[in-house]
Amino acid sequence: MMxxxxxxxxxxxxxLGHRRIERPMIPFDAEIPAPAVADLRR
Structure with a gap:
């Protein structure tokens, strides 16, 4: 149990409410779209 x-x-x-961080902060920003397959093959 945790x-x-x-x-x-x-x-x-x-x-924790950190405010002065560079955005986007992956995986904490929910509005970031998932990467396309073409982006993953670089």
């Missing part, structure tokens, strides 16, 4: 509770070692990274 309990995601606020504290010194919080595993819920979205809840």
């Amino acid at each position: 309990a995601l509770t606020p504290g010194g070692v919080d595993q819920d990274l979205v809840r």
Whole structure:
């Protein structure tokens, strides 16, 4: 059992609320579309 509770070692990274980070921050930004197959074959 894992309990995601606020504290010194919080595993819920979205809840931490960092604001001054470069966007997009993958995988935390939900509005980022999935990459196309052509992009994966480079």
